[in-house]
Amino acid sequence: MARNRIVSSAHLVSDKAAELSEYEYGLIVAWHAFQRWVSRCMAAAGYGDLGSLDVLVLHSVNHRDRHKRLADICFTLNVEDTHTVNYALKKLLKAGLVESEKRGKEAFYAATESGREACRVYREVRESCLVDAFEALGGLDPEEIADTARTLRALSGLYDQAARSATSL
Numbered sequence: 001m002a003r004n005r006i007v008s009s010a011h012l013v014s015d016k017a018a019e020l021s022e023y024e025y026g027l028i029v030a031w032h033a034f035q036r037w038v039s040r041c042m043a044a045a046g047y048g049d050l051g052s053l054d055v056l057v058l059h060s061v062n063h064r065d066r067h068k069r070l071a072d073i074c075f076t077l078n079v080e081d082t083h084t085v086n087y088a089l090k091k092l093l094k095a096g097l098v099e100s101e102k103r104g105k106e107a108f109y110a111a112t113e114s115g116r117e118a119c120r121v122y123r124e125v126r127e128s129c130l131v132d133a134f135e136a137l138g139g140l141d142p143e144e145i146a147d148t149a150r151t152l153r154a155l156s157g158l159y160d161q162a163a164r165s166a167t168s169l
Contacts, residue, residue, distance in 0.1 A: 023155075041129065045121035050091070053079075055122070057088040058111065061098050062119045067108035078156065 007013055007021040008028055014020065035052035042048075042055045050058070060073050068076075074085050089109060092098040097115035100107045111119065134140050 037130070041125050042118070042122055044125045044129070045118055047095070047097075047118055050095075051088075053084060054088045054091050057085055058092055058097055058115055059119060059122075061089075061092070061109050062111035062116055065111075067101065067110045069106050069108055073109070078160075 005013065005018055005022045006025060008025045009021065012021050012024075038052040038055045039050065042050050047055075056077055057073055060076050061068055063076075070082060070086060070089065073089075074080070074082050077085070079085050089098065089100075092115070093100060095114075096112055097118055098109050099112050100109050102108075
């Protein structure tokens with residue numbers, strides 16, 4: 001018995017991998033929900049003028065309190081369009097959340113004290129709005145979440161490889 005699949009584009013459903021269309025729709029919905037969450041969480045932390053990429057770049061720059069180059073940030077976030085990350089960095093510089101330092105021809109970025117504080121408050125909002133909500137549902141199985149994260153990273157590699165293949169067609 002065939003079941004109805006929840007997909008965004010029925011014309012892409014394949015007999016060989018119908019579940020892939022279902023997965024892709026899940027990614028679309030999850031990605032947009034995540035983007036909305038990130039920007040609204042940061043707005044609740046007091047920075048309502050930042051988009052989701054701006055926030056993700058700030059967290060990446062603040063990660064482990066090390067200076068990072070544009071290339072490092074793009075690589076970590078798997079962003080191919082460096083100009084979008086560069087624009088986010090300019091917004092964060094203007095907001096006083098990051099600072100840059102020239103070393104030779106390259107700029108290195110670090111979170112300012114204000115940027116670290118914004119990340120700290122973001123974490124507090126995240127704890128109260130998201131983590132507490134998961135706990136109210138009975139908590140999360142840490143191993144199940146870790147398995148899902150590993151699967152997502154592996155699947156992202158398959159999509160990256162498919163993108164490279166499509167480029168050579």
